[in-house]
Amino acid sequence: MRHISLAALVACLALVAAFAGASEEPPGTSEATGDCLMCHRQVTPAAVADWEKSAHAKTTMSRALGKKKIESKVSADVAPEKLGEVSVGCAECHVAGGEPRKGDFDHNGFSVRLVVTPADCARCHPAEADEYSMNIMSRAHGNLANNPLYMDLANNINATMAFEDGKLKTKPPNGPTSAESCFSCHGTALTVTGSATRDTDLGEMEFPVFSGWPNDGVGRVNPDGSMGSCSPCHPRHAFSMAQARSPYACANCHKGPDVPAFKVYMVSKHGALYSGSGDGWDMAAVPWTAGEDFTAPTCAACHISLVAKGDGEVVQKRTHRMNDRLSLRLFGPVYAVPHPKSPDTSAIVNKDGQPLPATLGGELASEHLIGRDEMKKRRAAMRSVCQSCHGEGWVGGHFERLDNTVAETNDSTRAASAMLGEGWKQGLAAGPPASIFDEPFERMWVEHWLFYANSVRFASAMAGADYGVFADGRFQMTSNLLRMEAALVGGAGKSGDGGGREKKAGGQ
């Protein structure tokens, strides 16, 4: 029994080596982080444990900088001060460096900041932070808050209502309601409103108080003036790239009927493969090799990730300006439009003076939108990812359909808007200057473009047909138009004498 075969020995050694490789000597923490951990292992133990499993806890900037460029997750050329040889721990992010900032506070001898922002992450990941600042998502707060038309929609949706004297009295939503509804995803504006003394295990302590807290929206306005947050997609305190590549990371904000990207993905073949066979994929590989590391793309593969071929050739470079591969803006505005030039869409004004990239009749505010060449370039970037798996004929056919669907849904929205105008004339609802979002007939119009046309377009763009037909799709879109028509006086259908219930009522 002392005679072990050569093969067995080699295999054992290979196993041992594999094990050894997985447990590279962890780096030390900084002294400051060590101090944090002394209490926080007890106070927020799960946050600490989560971090301990993170790449941040297991590496240093020096090690990261030693990797091949294509395998690197950091974009800084040199390690920030004091960050070269220690793990990226509590203090490296939370102990205020650089300019003092609103909300920094003294905490057991350290100047601590609760709210870590893209500006903090930028010390090691400057390219990502920079790109993200040019990404429309980073402006999601202002793109809503500074757009009076959309804020009127938001306030009507979230309104508090009371029935008094035979009528609904409407009050705009209060701060907490706004913060947990639209601005939950769009991001709140965090402002320091004071400080509070709290009884902790270690005695009384003083903490800053922020209005709009908690929030982890993609366009959060931070105390340092930076916009956005990295943790909606790379959640605290592991900040995992694998998690951000999961479609579930995007589902947080992209699942409702207004922007059903996740739901459409899940009924696409891509989603079926991810869900049915994704267990064996390598979600953490850098670069991310199509076919080898993953069989079908997740959201990140198409929109963000550094995607490579098996021989290392780059298919698409990583970008956190996610519209780099998007020629069209499919959702958000009333009409699908070429992508806005600036991430700040609140500055857009259309011909009718509205803060929208097209008039209600569908005429584009072209000067605010990217032109043909840029659209072509972005489409080509997206196609290059598709063509990792699909032939040119397949991909070409796919995008022809998308362009057709964008045109058809926009036409359909034109019909809805025309009926809205007619309804205002007939007194079915009060149009501008009154709110255009606070009456049932107007809500039908909102459902048309915000739910149905969006769903149909996403279903086309991501090949998830189910959501293009019966799940908030073309069935609901045409039914809604028919009901709008029936509500109009004289809007008779084919039957001459009023085509339906509402028509009957409306036509009397």
Next chain:
Amino acid sequence: MRHISLAALVACLALVAAFAGASEEPPGTSEATGDCLMCHRQVTPAAVADWEKSAHAKTTMSRALGKKKIESKVSADVAPEKLGEVSVGCAECHVAGGEPRKGDFDHNGFSVRLVVTPADCARCHPAEADEYSMNIMSRAHGNLANNPLYMDLANNINATMAFEDGKLKTKPPNGPTSAESCFSCHGTALTVTGSATRDTDLGEMEFPVFSGWPNDGVGRVNPDGSMGSCSPCHPRHAFSMAQARSPYACANCHKGPDVPAFKVYMVSKHGALYSGSGDGWDMAAVPWTAGEDFTAPTCAACHISLVAKGDGEVVQKRTHRMNDRLSLRLFGPVYAVPHPKSPDTSAIVNKDGQPLPATLGGELASEHLIGRDEMKKRRAAMRSVCQSCHGEGWVGGHFERLDNTVAETNDSTRAASAMLGEGWKQGLAAGPPASIFDEPFERMWVEHWLFYANSVRFASAMAGADYGVFADGRFQMTSNLLRMEAALVGGAGKSGDGGGREKKAGGQ
């Protein structure tokens, strides 16, 4: 090649040890279970195979009792008779012990019971069974069946309808329909209605027949008078704790628009982390250490599980009275209310004599509901789980928003109820003593509180904003109120002359 390195040897031995540890010598089955298995390996092979992989098949009460208290899944102090040294097999649960019970029947020489109940499980898990009996879920059958108002709702929902002489004729649902709809989750009442002879592989045999069978509802009324079932969450025949900790265990009954807990969870950051990164979590660890075993809570972590810190300190003890950490009852009644004192809510009577914890106007039946101190205690219990990961400011801000949302949605329901009353006056629908659930206008009111207000509250409670806005959320809630108003005669909106389609019709 005979010189193996020390490290390699150690690693190999560690692997070997790990393997060995996983295969502790399985205990023997009892003689009776052995008899069961002889036939049932052939007759219900998958049920047997499932059990063979269970903890029940791999351990004994003696071994379980030998564990440290905090690591133990059993709460009995001593092993029940005959259960000490054998695996927990077929006979240990299905061969009737103790008092004879309706439905026990002779089966090849054994007195067998088909329906295993919490009373059976209580022999090893008495604390869990006891807690569960005080859990509102265990009374789910009677809380519906004995509440005439809710039974009227159920019967109208499930009614059979025929169109005769120009009118809909409504018949209440028959037994099978009721059993597979509301009582599928609420639990049926199992009663022995006779017996049947069946041709089996082993000749003719006699079996008892139960009305209400099959059923696995959380409030099933069992032949022994016990209420509930353990297998809705710990499904037969593995009875896995890991499965019960999966959010999918709860989704069975908590996914529809009336109680969209699962859907809200899945659009929360918690759900995103579970779905995107949960593969590596240890769902079976006892105690369950936040941050180490799991990164984000599942339903069980917040509501049920024994949650510990890394140093073994208990954050929250395990409880199967799931309302121990719930100060509020967010869904079920028309208004969100402080949690009922008793799990039997059918005994509640409000000021207006209705079996509801608040009047239709929203006035609380406070004597049936927990008071401020108990609410505070329960809220504190829940907060302690949150604070494993989140700071106090984050947690405080979260619950401030929830309390605000509870107040606002209740106000909103007050408006809907007031319009319902006005509609009854105007003859839009016939109010009490007629059913309040059988006309379109009344159904709008039901949708208000049962779907929209519930969704908004869950979205707030579990931070899944998508379901608070566009997915059965505030958009639908305010649209519904506007449509109800429009249906009322004279319920003009801002426009003076009727604000919408229905308003137009109604106001003529």
Next chain:
Amino acid sequence: MRHISLAALVACLALVAAFAGASEEPPGTSEATGDCLMCHRQVTPAAVADWEKSAHAKTTMSRALGKKKIESKVSADVAPEKLGEVSVGCAECHVAGGEPRKGDFDHNGFSVRLVVTPADCARCHPAEADEYSMNIMSRAHGNLANNPLYMDLANNINATMAFEDGKLKTKPPNGPTSAESCFSCHGTALTVTGSATRDTDLGEMEFPVFSGWPNDGVGRVNPDGSMGSCSPCHPRHAFSMAQARSPYACANCHKGPDVPAFKVYMVSKHGALYSGSGDGWDMAAVPWTAGEDFTAPTCAACHISLVAKGDGEVVQKRTHRMNDRLSLRLFGPVYAVPHPKSPDTSAIVNKDGQPLPATLGGELASEHLIGRDEMKKRRAAMRSVCQSCHGEGWVGGHFERLDNTVAETNDSTRAASAMLGEGWKQGLAAGPPASIFDEPFERMWVEHWLFYANSVRFASAMAGADYGVFADGRFQMTSNLLRMEAALVGGAGKSGDGGGREKKAGGQ
């Protein structure tokens, strides 16, 4: 340290053996496939990488034929020409063999076909292709395209609408819209419309152009006249059986409210177990042993797979004629009916001359439907799968409820159809010969059977109660009937003076 224990050695050797087993010597590719790979590793690298991980790349027909029958995935008795000793690579499927076919084209010296069809797969998998050709899914294109009534529904759903002169003008959908909506799942008809020259990395090349491309629908009409495609369920280029067994494979087309099989599955206990505990299941085992390889069935287990007991006894043989275990057709037609005899349902004519298996009043076109004996046989086949885990009483009770629900939902549809007829009489909508799908009142009728009755039946069939009640279930079904009644003139409810908003309006 040279003294290794016997156990350690044995364990190491076992590990080594396990490793060795996993890496059986891969077969060589054919010369032609080698030529393909030379360019395509670069041109469509992910498709190649995906294939490299497939069973096709790792085995040969000779090896497959050497397996025990019950473990085999191929049904050919002998290897097709040239396919015995090489892996099943690009050329084996894409380089045209047999009769020349429309769309074959010269590609670097090979006669290549882009569109691989069931006829190609049939060379190794003839039984599966043959069964699938008798499966109703293989005719999904024609069953829609050749049914004028359903095409009218489809065209109304997908119509383009414009509002002109106070009316909606409706245009039928164009080709791309039809292809990406209904025919996305039903399958397009692929026809060669010409050829295109494309600039590739290797110079200009000529490719055929297909109308209807891309498409991967289950009933695709192929250039060789064959119907269907294997890749909707076994996606390119891994063609994995494990993927096809995942419920997500079916979700692509069976998730919307018209056929919510996937959603119902996910709220059933089966779905909860798959989602919560499926990680440890062996989705690739052949045969598939209930309880051992999987704890709860996926779609495939009940409808398609070769399911066995632990002792190797076959519970149900594999079938790709998926209706072999289905006695009823629950969705698709207006009424649930005994399963059609022929997969080509477009040939069905009912008593009223409509291409439907029942009249609008619910009278069966029995001559086109399977009889009692065949229904019984199919039900027995399905029950045998259930009884792997469940006792006969459980299974019997389950199917009694299903039969009851089929009868009750059909009754309910009768009521809706009767009200539709009454509405036509009253002029609420224009009935035949005008379209019966293009007015709001008619859409309510469509929603009744297409969404609500279907959902209720699926919820019953697959024990996913949530979708039978509040999620497009009985609540919505009865609400919809009440609203239809209210729209009818004189259709007063119990209150005598008009039961609701719409009733009020309608009754004026």
